[in-house]
Amino acid sequence: MGRIAGADDLHISPFREDGFTYGTPTWIWSVAVDGSLYVRGYNGQASRWYQAAVRQKAGRITAAGMTREVAFEPVDGPINDRVDDAYRAKYARSPYLGPMIGARARAATIRITPRGAAA
Incomplete structure (x- = not known):
């Protein structure tokens, strides 16, 4: 995910409620820490994409000309x-x-x- 982490064009699409259809791509900031990719909801936990990511735990991302099937895991603690x-x-x-x-x-x-x- 190195090229993706360095890009500034990440779009996230968690699955919709049916678990198969991708949601509308949302442009968000992404960063890498120790080889892992992280994103945050600008509007916090009220962000619709965030709520879908936590609920569905999977979807896809598009960045740096690539599309990847991914899993989403909320994190807290010192990593923040x-x-x-x-x-x-x-x-x-x-x-x-x-x-x-x-x-x-x-x-x-x-x-x-x-x-x-995903862990």
Whole structure:
């Protein structure tokens, strides 16, 4: 997922309620920490894509000209500090950085893994 992590065009599509149909692709920021890919909901846990990702636990992402079937795993704890650092490094010049490392977005952190590789 190295090329995907370095890209700035990640679109996430968790499955819809039927577990087969992909949701509408949503552009979001992504960062890598220790070889894992992480995303956050700008609107926190109220983000529709976040709610679908937590509920369905799978879907797909598109970035860097690639489409991958993936699993979604909500995370919390100390990893969030490292995800914050990765956001600071990748998006330092964005006016949206503050909210993305704030409590609301931190509460909606998801680790993305290739389908079948989730912990």
